[in-house]
Amino acid sequence: MADYVPVENLDVVKEIVAAHKDVPGCLMGILQETQEKYGYLPLELQSTIADELQIPLTEVYGVATFYSQFTLKPKGKFKIGVCLGTACYVRGSQDILDKVNGQLGIATGETTEDGKFSVDATRCVGACGLAPVMMINEEVFGRLVPGDVADILAKY
């Protein structure tokens, strides 16, 4: 997994803004690229983007909080995504998600305190034949039953 740029390093976000700032409607792209580099979009980065674009922070914050693809909190080293797409859902992926949350003691969208795992519900990840599906970073686990979860998590 790629290492993220630490939030203290604001040079990278400034470069991203500089590369896009002349394009109308560039804010989405800037936020996407910034999140790719830093892993999340804390207020510090948002306010740097606002300053560099000379727009109000509220505008940046509004976009960053409106779209579910953006996260304001750091994700875990291992990002768990349980698919709640239709094929997975009808095969019980909600039970898998509940099991993961229970096992880690966090709710969907949260990160464990040690920063190791974060859990999200995802849309179809294109592996419906393996439903119900869970991903951990790039690795796909399919045809799951809740009883599989503990063993899988123990490998990480």
Ligand code: FES
């Ligand atoms: S619905 Fe889960 S992989 Fe398609």
